[in-house]
Amino acid sequence: MQFDRRNMLRLARYLKEYKLESALAPLFKLLEAAFELLVPIVIARIIDVGIASKDSNYIIKMGILLVTLAVIGLTSAIVAQYFSAKAATGFGTKLRDDLFAHILSFSHAEIDVLGRDTLVTRVTNDSDQVQNGVNRFFRLVLRSPFIVAGAFIMSFHIDPKMSMIALTVIIILAIIVALIMSKSIGLYRNVQRKLDKVLGKTGENLTGIRVIRAFSKENSEVDEYDNATKDLYNDQVSVGNISALLTPLTYVVVNLGIVAILKAGAVQVNIGNLTTGQVVALINYMSQILVELVKFANLIILLAKASACAKRINEIFDIRSSLQGGSSELDLAGYDGDIITFENVGFAYPKAKEEALSDISLSIKKGETVGIIGGTGSGKSSLINLIPRFYDISRGSIKLAGKDIKEYSLDSIRKNVALVEQKSRLFRGDIRDNLLWGDENASDSELFEAADIAQATDVINSKEKRLDSEVAMYGNNFSGGQKQRLSIARSLVKKAGILILDDSSSALDYATDSRLRKAIRQIKDITTIIVSQRIVSIKNADRIVVLDDGKIVGIGTHDELLENSPIYKEIYNSQVMS
Known part of the structure; x- marks a missing residue:
């Protein structure tokens, strides 16, 4: 039973609103178990009293009692299932909601490091595994140990010597379960990690299916996916094979125990120490022990899966966004002057060895239209992603309306910045x-x-x-x-007061693009930043910023840059000549 309870206990806060259901579900299962333990005694009385004396009335009365016990047990089980399902479903819903909200609080930096695919797995598959673990826990945590202990006590009450057989069986099965658990828990964690990889490959192929078909790469992608799924399959088969040993080994041990009871019981019946009904009762109790130990072992395995998944979920909860908003509220309506100011800004992506932007100094006035152009990888998108504070800079400072961007709340920044991305x-x-x-x-x-x-x-x-x-x-x-x-x-x-168009008109024809830009320029008091690969889209901007290798290599109007910026002139000539 080597799973870390702390991972599950940390998530127990999501059961806070389901305290009553969490208490009633195992209690009603306990009630069901109590009635189930009475059944072998009733059957023993039917055999030893009713059948032995051929008393039909007694047999009928005991038969009615059996039916009554079954109905009460069934009712208790249904009620327990209802409360268990309600608590587990509510738990899962609140867990997923909170986990999703927590992920949305991450900056782009955290999401880039973690990867989209593992986040999807943890919100869906991992949360489902934990929810299933909670559901089964409520149903079996009291019932199975109670029946195993109760069956042993009842068999001890019938015959202490015969009950030692049951005790031996319980000890052997406990050892089997512990060995299987020690081998399987680590493999379950590997399975979840490899499931991340398969889901990542699935998402990559589905989003890039047009590119795959355009380059006729279907076969190679199928091969790569096949390798990933085979790797997952091998681990699942390995852990499945180990877990699959549980049921046959349990049945072998318990049935050997039943054989031992039958052999020893027959001797005791012959010498008059036990009745036939008592031997039948002992066999029934051994069968109950078998069934409940199998259930409890499966519960332990399921809890091991849930614990591994809970650990992965807690890893996400332990991550805190690197972006912390300030207390000031950004209001561009009553501000005149430089709306956006970059002062010696340097920025590097997480785990990157070099800066994507270096020594960026730029001021943008209110109502100004600024174009940004540069080659692929020059840092255009990186630059504009700093304005709504999707990332934090590595050095320097960014000011909005004259105040450091970190002093504003994230909500107020993003309410004042409208971004249309490339895709x-x-x-x-x-x-x-x-x-x-x-x-x-x-x-x-x-x-x-x-x-x-x-x-x-x-x-x-x-x-x-x-x-x-x-x-x-x-x-x-x-x-x-x-x-x-x-x-x-x-x-x-x-x-919003700031509109950023990140190459967002690339699919438009020139006439539509021109009408769009003219219409935007008519909007009062809006500061517009246009990132484009096409010079025609930024030609009429108040100023144009030229980027190359993460640095500003030119600022000015279209005519000024044609005279003073070799890179801008090269871009212009390549587009005019084409």
Whole structure:
């Protein structure tokens, strides 16, 4: 029984609202067990009194008593199952809710280190294993030991010498269970780790299925997935083989015990020390011991799985977000001047050996439109991800409205910053639901106003139900350009003071992109940052920032950079010539 109880006990707080159910479930199981222990005695009386004396009335009365015991036991079992299921389900729901909320509090840095796939496994599979462990624990924690101890005591009451056979069986089975447990617990942990790997490979292939097909890599990906699943299969078979020994070994030991009772009992019946009914009762008690020891051993194995999963869940709870918000509230409405200021900022991703951004110094005024351009890997997305504080910088400082970004609460920062990422993400539901992410209290007229600016009105009107039109998972029933326009509209509904477009118009044609930029420039008091690979998208910005290898290598207008920035001129010439 070498599982760490502390992992499970740490999660016991989620049963706080189910104290009554947590107490009643094992108690009703205990009541069921008590009635079950009476059954062999009743059967012994039927054999020794009713059948021996051919007393039909006595047999009928004892038969009615047996039925009554069965009905009471069944009722107790049903009530126990209800309370157990209610407590375990409530426990699992609250655990998953809290775990999911805790994960959402992580910065991008923690999520990058942990990986999405292991987080999904811990919220789903690990939580289910712990919930199942709680359910079975309530049902068997009192019942099985009570019946094993009760059956032994009852057999001792019938004949102390014969009960030694039962005691020997119990000791041997305890040793078998301990040996199997010591071998299987570590393997269960390995199984969960390898399940993470399989789920990671599954997610990677499903999200990248178009690329896989475009490069005809189906066979190699199938081979890699096959290797991962075989690795998981081998560990599952190993632990399954070890666990599978439990039932046959238990049955062999207990049946040998029954054979011993039959042999010794026959001798005792012949010499008159025991009756036939008493021998039958002893065999029934041995069978009860068998069944409950098997159940209890399986409970221990299930608790070992649950403990391994609880440890993985607690590992997530032990992680604290590196981002801690301040107490000030960011308000851009009444502020004039530099909205965003970078002062000698350096930034490195977790576990990276080199900085992604170095010595970044930049000021952006309120109402200004700033374009950011650079080659692949130049640090464009890294730079704009620091503004809503998805990551913390390694050195230097970032100021919003003249105050260090760390002094503001995270909520107030993100309410004032609207970000449209490179990959447009829509969520299952309808168009209205997705747009209301920007402001859940926005009216339909406000939604259409934002859609007009984002050039998304025709997307909405082309659908039969307009705002109530269905959005499939990942927005797969919309084209890339449609998803980008709806994503921009969602951000505009937010009416934030800072709008960041991270290459979010790459799927738009030049005419639509031009109309979008003109419409955004008409919004009053909005500071816009446009990250783009296309010079035409940032050409008319108030200023353009050129990045190369994580450093600013040029700042100015389009004309100024053509004269003074070789890198910008090279990008411009490559696009004009093409």
